[in-house]
Amino acid sequence: MSPGDRLHVVILAGGSGTRFWPLSRAKRPKQFLSLAGKVSLLRATWDRARKLVPVERIWTVAPRALAAAVRRELPELRRDRLVVEPSPRDTAPAIALACSVIARNDPRAIAAIFPSDHVIRDTGAFKRALAVAHRAARGGALVCLGIAPDRAATGFGYLKLGARPRPGIASPVLEFVEKPDAARARRFLRSGRYLWNGGMFVWRIDRFLEELARVAPEVHGATAAVAAGSPGAWRRAPKISLDYAVMEKASRVAVVPVDAGWDDLGSWDAAARHAAPGAAGSGARVMLGSEGAVVFGGKRAVAILDLPGVVVVDTPDALLVVSRASSEKMKSVVEAVRASGRADLL
């Protein structure tokens, strides 16, 4: 690698969400939870990054409200590598700000952008895909990491390719398709020419900022000004996702398929698939006639009888009991808790 294309990692540590209530709360969102192993998802993302680059090339973006929690979770994170969003503005401003800050530090850097609330099981396969993405990025492409769908999911964005993707090859992206309906998702799956958008990106900082200035000048202007020391400019940044603001409009967007046991852990059901069989908490567990039941959190003894696939989430002030099949519907629970006058529990 020449000095001009050094890889930097940007960890996106923001994001809230209600899908893991009551284990996740406003002040302790999903990425701080140990949903798929002994360490938090954020910590696991850091550990993967450390296998790619030295500490001084790991940047973390977080909204002000989570900055202290991020520092506690990642004590090795260099203070000058924590990029604080003055307020949450979705992914486009967050990523643009981080890239603008890195540009001032290492103008010819290549950046790999990683969400911190996903699971990646196979670090080796992940590194291999990343090497392919790195080469393509060096050539000037804005590279997405794409996940081969194993079901007709309606909760993800899709990337359309010109042909079936081949491992180890970067292919041009023909189209970004936002969350499709079920029939469309089934067509995508059958065609074999669609990948899930994993929200992970690799690009040369200069190429990204060039495209950003062209297709999203207001995001570019605001975040460049914040990076240059004018935090007040942040309020000019629109609240918009990277896909909408940039990726759908940019030139030379490519995708590299990654087959590394990726999971976005979008529900208790998904978390249950990754949890230790039967139990993810620390108390005594008795489960009879309850295949696929999982307990999260809690030091208390929990006994479950004849409720297959039930998820129990045990926290000191709130308890959730939900069937795995319904765990996509957590938003309704959280809204009902709020409506009951107990927003303090959220």
Place this chain on the structure above:
Amino acid sequence: MSPGDRLHVVILAGGSGTRFWPLSRAKRPKQFLSLAGKVSLLRATWDRARKLVPVERIWTVAPRALAAAVRRELPELRRDRLVVEPSPRDTAPAIALACSVIARNDPRAIAAIFPSDHVIRDTGAFKRALAVAHRAARGGALVCLGIAPDRAATGFGYLKLGARPRPGIASPVLEFVEKPDAARARRFLRSGRYLWNGGMFVWRIDRFLEELARVAPEVHGATAAVAAGSPGAWRRAPKISLDYAVMEKASRVAVVPVDAGWDDLGSWDAAARHAAPGAAGSGARVMLGSEGAVVFGGKRAVAILDLPGVVVVDTPDALLVVSRASSEKMKSVVEAVRASGRADLL
């Protein structure tokens, strides 16, 4: 009522059981729980007794291990009306001891024996049935209160009558039938000539002790000696139920049907039928798509999603989640808790 047939009430405050774990524990069995209202089942039994007789004619029998808890729950209970079983020996010795003690106080008393872990909704109907039983007892019968079955339950003993029972009439009992299998229970239900044995009895003390001496002399001898001041004699009392030891063999056994909203509250499902809709605890409750779900205990918020008929029992050190349909199987849960090395939770 002449002085020679004054009614005394005997409350049976013993009995353990595992069916309401984890709300019930060895030191706080079912009768101390508020499963069907604001007060404990024991307290509700006391309150019913108080509508029948003055305080000095209410006796309570309890094993030594529960005596202090009984005094706390029933502060009006006269100290000399608490009959302590030196150790649990099932119902025959407990009832025999109480009757022997009463006999020394009021030899011509009539005793009404009430378990303290059942529900009786209609106190008026109960009192009317008791008046009928009282008249029959005065004439020398050992009277059972019988419950008209509304289902082919296999968990109760049955009383066989010569004809369909009539309200307000005491009928001779032809036979005691222990818990029948399902087919037999269905035949009993169809025949209309069987009543459930509610475990409530009314008799003249002298008649009961006469029959006891005849059919269960070892119970009679041991308990009479204890009542006379020789507690060591208790160890000679066999561990045996009243039905086996006395009622199945005694002469002049009669039954009075009682239709007073009786329920033995034998399971979480039964308790759920009597609980306030949706919630019996005090914390916030959010229940979506979960008809018939009930929460017992606990001050925490509880949210339940898409689990109709689930019972959640929330205690500080143990949590139970069970389907109402399976709540007859609590014994297996308690055994599994014990097998897991956590007998301390029982």
